[in-house]
Amino acid sequence: MKTASPFRELETDVPRVRVRFAGKDLMLRDGGNLAAELLAAGVLSFRQTPVSGAERGPFCMMGACFDCLVEIDGVTRQACMSEVTAGMDIGMPGTEGDVDA
Amino acid sequence: MLEADLLVLGAGPAGMAAARTAADAGLSVLLLDEQARPGGQIYRDVGNVPEDRAQILGSDYTKGRVLAEALDHPMIRHLTGTTIWQIEAGPRVSFTRDGAASSAKAKRLLIATGALERPMPVPGWTLPGVMTAGAAQILLKQSGLMCERAVLAGSGPLLYLIAAQMCRAGTPPLALVETQTFADRQAALRHLTGALRGWRLVAKGLGLLAEIRKAGVPRYTGASAIAIEGKVQAETISFTSGGKRHNLECATVLLHHGVVPNTQAARSIDVPHHWNEVQQCFVPEKDGWGRTQLPDVFIAGDGAGIGGATAAQLQGRLAALEIACDLGKTTPADRDRNAAPLKRQMETELAARPFIDKAYPAFREALLPADDTIVCRCEEVTAGDIRRYAGLGCLGPNQTKAFGRPGMGPCQGRYCGLTVTNLLADESRRSQDDTGYYRIRPPLKPVTLGELAAMTDLETDEQEPVT
Numbered sequence: 001m002k003t004a005s006p007f008r009e010l011e012t013d014v015p016r017v018r019v020r021f022a023g024k025d026l027m028l029r030d031g032g033n034l035a036a037e038l039l040a041a042g043v044l045s046f047r048q049t050p051v052s053g054a055e056r057g058p059f060c061m062m063g064a065c066f067d068c069l070v071e072i073d074g075v076t077r078q079a080c081m082s083e084v085t086a087g088m089d090i091g092m093p094g095t096e097g098d099v100d101a
Numbered sequence: 102m103l104e105a106d107l108l109v110l111g112a113g114p115a116g117m118a119a120a121r122t123a124a125d126a127g128l129s130v131l132l133l134d135e136q137a138r139p140g141g142q143i144y145r146d147v148g149n150v151p152e153d154r155a156q157i158l159g160s161d162y163t164k165g166r167v168l169a170e171a172l173d174h175p176m177i178r179h180l181t182g183t184t185i186w187q188i189e190a191g192p193r194v195s196f197t198r199d200g201a202a203s204s205a206k207a208k209r210l211l212i213a214t215g216a217l218e219r220p221m222p223v224p225g226w227t228l229p230g231v232m233t234a235g236a237a238q239i240l241l242k243q244s245g246l247m248c249e250r251a252v253l254a255g256s257g258p259l260l261y262l263i264a265a266q267m268c269r270a271g272t273p274p275l276a277l278v279e280t281q282t283f284a285d286r287q288a289a290l291r292h293l294t295g296a297l298r299g300w301r302l303v304a305k306g307l308g309l310l311a312e313i314r315k316a317g318v319p320r321y322t323g324a325s326a327i328a329i330e331g332k333v334q335a336e337t338i339s340f341t342s343g344g345k346r347h348n349l350e351c352a353t354v355l356l357h358h359g360v361v362p363n364t365q366a367a368r369s370i371d372v373p374h375h376w377n378e379v380q381q382c383f384v385p386e387k388d389g390w391g392r393t394q395l396p397d398v399f400i401a402g403d404g405a406g407i408g409g410a411t412a413a414q415l416q417g418r419l420a421a422l423e424i425a426c427d428l429g430k431t432t433p434a435d436r437d438r439n440a441a442p443l444k445r446q447m448e449t450e451l452a453a454r455p456f457i458d459k460a461y462p463a464f465r466e467a468l469l470p471a472d473d474t475i476v477c478r479c480e481e482v483t484a485g486d487i488r489r490y491a492g493l494g495c496l497g498p499n500q501t502k503a504f505g506r507p508g509m510g511p512c513q514g515r516y517c518g519l520t521v522t523n524l525l526a527d528e529s530r531r532s533q534d535d536t537g538y539y540r541i542r543p544p545l546k547p548v549t550l551g552e553l554a555a556m557t558d559l560e561t562d563e564q565e566p567v568t
Contacts, residue, residue: 006230006352008272010153010245029244036244044229044334051481055333057229059478059516061236062142063135063546064217064363066511067227067478075549080239081135081184 005042017086021070022095028084035061035068035079038090046070046079048094069093103205103559105131105178107424108194109213110185110366113141114410115402116213117168119417124176126425131205132172132179133196139169139179141215142235143410145242154245157269161305161410162242168414180559186544188370192397197548201555209397209424212367213417216360216403219382219463220516221255222470225329226356227478230336234263234357247272248353252338254278254327255358257461258302261309263355268316275351277313278340280358280464282323289460299453321347325466329354358464361519362404368541372398376533379455380407381463382519383538389444390423391416399424412450415443468523476524477517479510487521491528497537498522511547514539 016027021043028037035058038046045055046068058068061080068079071091079090107123109116112134120130132139140147144165155163172179180198187195192210196203218233225231234253240246247267251274253260260277267274289296296303313320321342330337339348361382364374372393374383384406391399401420402413419440426436470476472485482505490504498514498521501507507521508514514521518539526536 006249006251007240008247008249010157010247010270011151033244036240036246039240040244040246046229049479049481054227054481055229056227056478057334058232058236059227060218060233061239062217064512064515065478069511076547083137 005040006044007039009040017084019084019086019088019090021090022092030084030086032084033080034070034082034084034088034090037084038079045092047092050094053094102193103131103203105129105205105207106428107131107209107211107421108133108192108205108207109211110134110194111141111213111215111402111404112136112139112172112179112181113143113213113215113402113413114165114168115215115404115413115417115420116141116211117172117417118414119211119213119401119421120177120179121168121171121174122418122421123425124174126421127430128176128421128425128428130177131207132177133183133185133194133205134179134181135184137181139172139181140165142239144169145239147242150242151245154241157266158242159266165410184546184548185366186546186548188366188543188545190370197552198559200552201557202548202552203557203559205559208428209399211391211399211401211417211420211424212404213400213402213413214363214366214404215413216407217363217515218357219359219361220476220520221356221358221464221467222474222476222484222520223327223329223356223467224471224474225331225335227475227481228329228331228333228335230331230334230352231329231354231356234259234355235360237263237353237355238266241266241270248274248355250275250351251353251355252276252278252349252351253355253357254280254324254338254340255356255464256281257357257359258306258309258457259360260357261306261313264318265309265312268312268318273313273316273318274355275318276349277318277320278324278327278338278342279320279322280324280327281461285462286460289456292456292459295452295454296456299449299451299456302453303456327464327466358467359461360403360407362406363515364404364538365513365515365541365545367393367398367400367404368538369543369545370395370398372400374538377406379458381468382407383533389419391420392423408451408454412447415447415450418443419447468520469527470520476520477507477510477514479512479517480506480508482507482517484520484524487524488528491525495525498525498539499537501525502539508539513541513545
């Protein structure tokens with residue numbers, strides 16, 4: 001699945017692997033930065049805040065803001081500090097009653 | 102436990118330069134960094150960037166390759182993908198790597214954790230699609246990703262750099278919304294002599310502006326009342342410039358009004374800091390070598406005060422020379438001889454700084470945001486909330502936590518600390534120094550129980566460090 005993304009990839013001929021994000025299959029660059037690859041695939045909202053439920057996405061891309069938190073195989077992680085691997089199952093914190101973010 | 106003569110935190114320009122200088126002096130160096138490859142944020146992934154990206158990024162970026170390559174030295178052990186979560190006396194650090202906790206100690210510690218984007222709280226800055234300008238740079242450096250239909254808002258040379266890079270990549274920004282005013286430019290002219298001594302930097306800036314103009318990117322200056330709107334994600338940015346209200350449709354908003362020292366690591370071990378009025382941030386107290394008031398702890402690079410990548414590198418080298426002398430590897434005479442050219446270079450490097458700081462000051466409305474603007478992104482606490490706490494008698498940033506949890510979310514105050522201090526200082530008519538800052542405690546970054554349970558001794562399963 002490829003959604004329209006406001007980001008353009010300079011190199012498109014790259015090996016991709018299948019991952020699941022919020023129940024949808026995505027083809028992301030193997031070994032790429034998870035936050036960047038999700039943005040490239042058109043995913044802008046990564047989670048909902050525990051306070052108001054507002055949607056959030058990457059803000060600083062350097063591991064400082066914690067806005068790009070996702071749940072990778074059940075563990076809350078910073079997407080911008082994670083690498084894409086085949087078969088990753090990624091959930092959006094806040095959407096399934098998660099309150100620990 | 103891993104041991105070395107020198108522990109360096111952060112593999113950006115300061116950390117990389119310090120590691121090599123120390124290794125050359127005969128010290129064993131353990132360099133710990135969060136990223137998978139050396140470079141820090143300014144030289145992120147510089148060692149393996151494809152040629153097309155290198156062209157877009159320019160030579161100021163690719164010159165970082167030399168520093169990254171210099172880490173290949175028998176006395177340097179570079180641990181990548183390493184998240185530090187505790188620093189203690191010793192000096193000793195605890196960290197997580199490959200899903201397991203571990204620790205290391207050394208005779209000296211050099212903190213080279215660099216800078217963060219100065220928080221720019223404006224209405225709508227928490228919407229998906231709003232990022233820091235630095236984030237856009239990282240997307241380009243590491244992932245070859247360009248923001249299409251982006252508006253850049255704020256002030257400072259980094260905005261021009263990224264705008265020029267976007268033009269080179271064929272995806273020019275829709276507009277530059279610049280907050281600096283004509284009065285700022287007039288004030289900066291008083292520092293023209295310094296700017297002329299640091300002419301290289303100024304010439305670089307003019308070159309970038311020429312590229313932006315050639316690409317036909319509209320520039321709005323003296324912008325105020327900036328607000329970003331959108332239902333779920335950023336859709337428009339509105340602002341006042343030239344006496345008119347503007348409303349631009351866009352997909353991405355990139356914010357930037359300077360960078361500030363990342364003080365988390367130093368504060369966690371009680372290194373004293375003081376307020377720098379010109380740069381509007383806290384800086385650690387240190388001597389000319391970067392030594393803090395804790396005699397075995399040094400700080401170099403933007404984390405010690407904003408000076409840019411070249412100054413950071415020079416500071417890293419100076420700190421390493423002093424540490425080598427401290428540990429008896431060189432004589433004070435040799436140290437001084439090696440330091441002299443570095444210090445001269447540093448003076449030239451910093452000469453244009455007062456001009457830049459005055460010409461592109463922080464955006465006032467974002468230093469003291471309007472009441473309904475969120476300042477703590479994690480706990481969604483507004484500027485009005487902070488003012489209300491002050492009115493109720495709240496004395497300082499640490500007490501605000503009891504009132505409404507600002508600074509207690511996952512980012513641990515990294516993106517609200519300065520704003521909360523500023524708001525409280527303004528409300529109580531006290532200085533930022535008197536108002537103080539959040540107390541930073543370990544863990545500096547989250548660590549899971551599983552990672553703690555998997556605590557390993559890295560020395561046993563990897564190469565022995567050279568001592």
